[in-house]
Amino acid sequence: MSLLELHGVTRDYQLGKTWVHALRGVDLSIDSGEIIAIMGPSGSGKSTLLHIIGCLDMPSAGVVEIEGKATDGLSERRLSILRGQKFGFVFQTFNLVASLTAQGNVELPMIFQGVKPTRRAQRAGELLGKVDLGDRKKHRPNELSGGERQRVSIARAMANDPDIILADEPTGNLDSESGATVMELLRRLSKDEGKTVIVVTHNPEVAAYAERVITLRDGQILKEERRG
Amino acid sequence: MVKDFFFLATRTVRQRRLRSWLTVIGIVIGITAMVALLSLGLGLERTIIQYVEGIFGVNTIMIMGGDEEVGAIPRLIDIDPDLVRQWEGVVAVAPIRLERGEVVKDEPPVSERLLVVGLSPEMVTEFRAFIGEFPIAGGRMLIAGDEAKAVLGYNVAQRLGATPGATIEIEGKSFEVVGIMETDPEVVKAAMGAAAGQEPVFTDESIFIPFAMMDDVFNDAGAPLFLAKAGEGERVGIVAERIDAALAEAGVADILLITFEDISEGLGDMVGIVQAFVAGLAAIALLVGGVGVMNTMYTSVLERTREIGVMKAVGAQNGHILSIFLIESSLMGLVGGIIGVVFGLLLSAGTSLAVGHFLDFELLLVISAPLILGTLLFSLLAGAIAGMLPARRASKLRPVEAFRYE
Numbered sequence A: 001m002s003l004l005e006l007h008g009v010t011r012d013y014q015l016g017k018t019w020v021h022a023l024r025g026v027d028l029s030i031d032s033g034e035i036i037a038i039m040g041p042s043g044s045g046k047s048t049l050l051h052i053i054g055c056l057d058m059p060s061a062g063v064v065e066i067e068g069k070a071t072d073g074l075s076e077r078r079l080s081i082l083r084g085q086k087f088g089f090v091f092q093t094f095n096l097v098a099s100l101t102a103q104g105n106v107e108l109p110m111i112f113q114g115v116k117p118t119r120r121a122q123r124a125g126e127l128l129g130k131v132d133l134g135d136r137k138k139h140r141p142n143e144l145s146g147g148e149r150q151r152v153s154i155a156r157a158m159a160n161d162p163d164i165i166l167a168d169e170p171t172g173n174l175d176s177e178s179g180a181t182v183m184e185l186l187r188r189l190s191k192d193e194g195k196t197v198i199v200v201t202h203n204p205e206v207a208a209y210a211e212r213v214i215t216l217r218d219g220q221i222l223k224e225e226r227r228g
Numbered sequence B: 001m002v003k004d005f006f007f008l009a010t011r012t013v014r015q016r017r018l019r020s021w022l023t024v025i026g027i028v029i030g031i032t033a034m035v036a037l038l039s040l041g042l043g044l045e046r047t048i049i050q051y052v053e054g055i056f057g058v059n060t061i062m063i064m065g066g067d068e069e070v071g072a073i074p075r076l077i078d079i080d081p082d083l084v085r086q087w088e089g090v091v092a093v094a095p096i097r098l099e100r101g102e103v104v105k106d107e108p109p110v111s112e113r114l115l116v117v118g119l120s121p122e123m124v125t126e127f128r129a130f131i132g133e134f135p136i137a138g139g140r141m142l143i144a145g146d147e148a149k150a151v152l153g154y155n156v157a158q159r160l161g162a163t164p165g166a167t168i169e170i171e172g173k174s175f176e177v178v179g180i181m182e183t184d185p186e187v188v189k190a191a192m193g194a195a196a197g198q199e200p201v202f203t204d205e206s207i208f209i210p211f212a213m214m215d216d217v218f219n220d221a222g223a224p225l226f227l228a229k230a231g232e233g234e235r236v237g238i239v240a241e242r243i244d245a246a247l248a249e250a251g252v253a254d255i256l257l258i259t260f261e262d263i264s265e266g267l268g269d270m271v272g273i274v275q276a277f278v279a280g281l282a283a284i285a286l287l288v289g290g291v292g293v294m295n296t297m298y299t300s301v302l303e304r305t306r307e308i309g310v311m312k313a314v315g316a317q318n319g320h321i322l323s324i325f326l327i328e329s330s331l332m333g334l335v336g337g338i339i340g341v342v343f344g345l346l347l348s349a350g351t352s353l354a355v356g357h358f359l360d361f362e363l364l365l366v367i368s369a370p371l372i373l374g375t376l377l378f379s380l381l382a383g384a385i386a387g388m389l390p391a392r393r394a395s396k397l398r399p400v401e402a403f404r405y406e
């Protein structure tokens, strides 16, 4: 049994009288510990696919199974818990909460799981240490560089020790050096901790970190290549 | 977890400090008005009751002949005061009766129709508030055991040319003048007024004789007004009921019994109506404040759409988001409430000081704990209710839509 399976997933958006078919039948199977890159031109449905995998969005048709369990029919509450525990998100624009410190941002996912404050603070400290920001705990996002912010958001994604890290163009707003640092971190999460990492990217250098590259076009999988 | 939600909620309030304060001011105005007006209302009620209590006495029972119609001349109640005095719980009884009668003095010869007041000496000793001070210019006041004695009002004494020791005739009966009252041109004695109905009565124009003599001088027996005093520790209402029953048993019907409780209740109702009206106005002010909170909360939700999306993406449940926003709006309500209560109390204190200073009337300051606590709870609820819809909207936001929002 794979960790994640998608069967015939479509996603349609209605814009006025016209329909946008962001995904047109995607079948995909992802195993534990893989690093996967999703590539494809702008508008091909990469973000949509990532959102559906991460239960931020639901397919119009088709099934998403996580550890063999279909997600359709789950209550909003169950979906929230799933998002909080199984997935960690990293976004192109970081999406850190501006009013919270680095530490506060890393603690946020743990708050919603009811983790005790001392335990939370300790874990946030550890995670920030791992992304090399041990000395920036009290800094707010606007006091950090882009690369540093993205490292905070990787720490945040790891807060509840999820199985799957979903990153939507995590290096899109970074210079190549910071991007490389971020990708190195993600690679280590996969190699050392067995996390499944799914990265959406336009950048072939980023895709080079992946063991499998899936290319989308017009909402469909154009090709899949395995590497390494 | 609730503590964390508190932190997350207050964060925005602190961030958008000016906006938060402006919003809170809306609540403050409503609550200030409410607390000030209600406090003043309570103070006014307490003041009036204390005033009435001072005049009426908490243990006094007014027994009047006739129905509820105010102003009509009460009918005579033909019952012996000594009998009433023996009824359980009654410690003092004082009847009063007013009649017009022909008053004649031989030397110099004068004859005049005058107001003759049959006064029980107990009225003066036990019910001072109803008859007021009885300042005697010469001679003495009527005392228990007096029979054919009279005290003359100042003007009457002047016109009759009478001094203590003189003899006058009232409706053909001979009376010895024992005292002359000091002039008292303005004051209408409360008991005399009540016994006379609408008619204005003036002490200066009256002759006072012992109540017991009225039967001899005038036709009919009894008095339109009896004042009875309930004993120490008796429930006035119960004594009044007993009197009512005893009167009915004695064959006296159509009696109006008034106690201090009835009067203060009536006044309380009146103040209550005024207060309800005023509180209605305050509620409108508060409603406006509430709409302000709602508006701010909607803005806040809109501003933080992305943040809500992030929180949902990292595992926040709808209930969590709802709580955070509800806490935020409730806090604005509560803070507004606290400030409003302080301002409201200050305002009512200031008003009662000003009233005392300018109007020569001591308006009591009432600081009511139930009012304060009730108001705080109310303002908290008002904030929560105002935040309900915006918080619901926030909690129902779909994470993906939240991310796409710019």
Ligand SMILES: Nc1ncnc2c1ncn2[C@@H]1O[C@H](COP(=O)(O)OP(=O)(O)OP(=O)(O)O)[C@@H](O)[C@H]1O
Residues within 6 Å of the ligand: A013, A014, A015, A020, A021, A022, A040, A041, A042, A043, A044, A045, A046, A047, A048, A049, B404
């Ligand atoms: N909420 C929405 N309403 C309408 N159309 C949408 C919505 N979300 C996505 N789409 C459409 O779906 C298609 C796929 O969008 P998606 O964001 O998945 O593309 P993408 O591959 O991530 O592109 P990019 O590389 O530019 O990020 C696009 O045509 C987009 O306009």
Ligand SMILES: [Mg+2]
Residues within 6 Å of the ligand: A046, A047, A048, A168
């Ligand atoms: Mg995208």
